[in-house]
Amino acid sequence: MPNIASILKSEISRVARKEVRAEIETLKKASVHHRAAIAALRRQVSALEKELRKAAKGSARSARASSAAEASDEEPTKRRFSAGRLASHRTKLGISAASYGKLVGVSGQTIYHWEQGKARPRAAQLESLASVRGLGKVEVAQRLGAE
Secondary structure: OOOHHHHHHHHHHHHHHHHHHHHHHHHHHHHHHHHHHHHHHHHHHHHHHHHHHHHHHHHHHHHHHHHHHHHHHHOOOOOOOOHHHHHHHHHHHOOOHHHHHHHHOOOHHHHHHHHHOOOOOOHHHHHHHHHHHOOOHHHHHHHHHHO
């Protein structure tokens, strides 16, 4: 017959393992729940940060637009020039370089040089080019007929 002390000892350790296993199971479930909650909160934080960046970018754009509007009151906007665009606009209107030059306030030869890229218009000439760019065929014909 085995020693009663060893039987008691093995029974106590078996019951203790059973109790510990039950406690650990509840802790594991709680841990899984907390991890899921943490992941959801991280996703929520990243979504809010993304929304904040988008809102900040939008407000920065509107601030730049309003500052650009204020700047346009103070100084003229910077105009860009492209020889190809000038040539295509003149052909779209169906007028000669001399006629286009009259509209802009320069000679026909200057228009040819601009179209070929041999020369570039000055700032004042860019402004007059921009005003002519906004005209249609009928308005151009009226202006040329008046001159």
